[in-house]
Amino acid sequence: MAITASMVKELRESTGAGMMDAKKALTETDGDMEAAVDWLRTKGLAKAAKKSGRTAAEGLVGVAVSGGKGVVVEVNSETDFVAKNAEFQALVRNVAQAALGADDIESLKQADLNGQPAETAVMDAIAKIGENMTLRRMSTLSGETVVSYVHNAAGEGLGKIGVLVALSGTDNGIGRQIAMHVAAANPAALDEAALDPALVVKERQVQFDIAKESGKPDAVIEKMLEGRMKKFMAESTLMGQAFVVNPDVTVAQAAKDAGVAVTGFVRLAVGEGIEKQTEDFAAEVAKMNAGA
Structure with a gap:
């Protein structure tokens, strides 16, 4: 029996097995879907499906x-x-x-x-x-x-x-120091030009609303806003941040002093953006009893 891509897809979705494993299972069982599931179970591959819904953070x-x-x-x-x-x-x-x-x-x-x-x-x-x-x-x-x-x-x-x-x-070693800085400070972008414009607009509105609450004249509010946005830009960008190794200088200045230019960075932290599922013990017991 010819093994089609749709058959492989169906078996993968029902068992969580890998593409090649699903194809092999169907080949070994001449396209019998139920037999293919059993084949994967005997190989210890189908049990991954039961775990695939659990949060990995x-x-x-x-x-x-x-x-x-x-x-x-x-x-x-x-x-x-x-x-x-x-x-x-x-x-x-x-x-x-x-x-x-x-x-x-x-x-x-x-x-x-x-x-x-x-x-x-x-x-x-x-x-x-x-x-x-x-x-x-x-x-x-x-x-x-x-x-x-x-x-x-x-x-x-x-x-x-x-x-x-x-x-x-x-x-000359400055690269590792800057990488350590990125790990610690988590800048939003390399420099002001690389900042997400939507983020800048949002922050400006927030700072304007805060300044407006002061009740001060518009001219004063504008100066307050200018200062706060300048601070935001410095704290949000790698080049504008105070260097963790020497807070008296910015990262941009530290790089310049070392004779290099930083052209980009990447930072990934485990579990960023994953919503961890939590359930208290009482709720877990209640769920077990409900299914008994």
């Missing part, structure tokens, strides 16, 4: 740099305990290396990882380790020199926050 970021290109990836797990697992750490490290040859998260999912797509490797890890995992994000950065840094390191190139900084000029 822990995990690790991995960084890798080759030449003038750097990548940072985020692979999530359900618990921090799994993030300390040697097999999980090896998976994240391998995914980061594979990401050097990918353009975006979708191409990374299909990138070769020890003879199989990275997405399949993650599904295999779910079945083996027993927690939901997600290959969630990746970012790339290119430049004359790219420096990486991980905060709360769990191993070489692995941590809770991953940073890439691109420089032009000869790096």
